[in-house]
Amino acid sequence: MATYPALEWLQRRTDGESIASIAARAGVTPATIRQATDPYGPWHHNAGRAERLEARRRRWIALRRDGVGVVDIARRDNVAHQTVSKATRHA
Numbered sequence: 001m002a003t004y005p006a007l008e009w010l011q012r013r014t015d016g017e018s019i020a021s022i023a024a025r026a027g028v029t030p031a032t033i034r035q036a037t038d039p040y041g042p043w044h045h046n047a048g049r050a051e052r053l054e055a056r057r058r059r060w061i062a063l064r065r066d067g068v069g070v071v072d073i074a075r076r077d078n079v080a081h082q083t084v085s086k087a088t089r090h091a
Helices: 005-014 019-026 030-040 049-065 070-077 081-088
Strands: none
Touching: 005 019, 005 030, 019 030, 049 070, 049 081, 070 081
């Protein structure tokens, strides 16, 4: 788990990821995620798939620019490294 997991949870909620998904990834209950992040909302529950994917792509680009490797990003988000590579190729 990250040194400051709540910051990662906030970013994921901003990106439109569900509380259940964030909790499963972090190994905590949805209530823990809600308690840590709700004060910083409101959260857009109706964000569409295209918006979520674009937000994820932007997050990946930022991580790549910070020197995080494609394999590390892919492992963290449970996707194939080729997915990250393709999404960040022209950025």
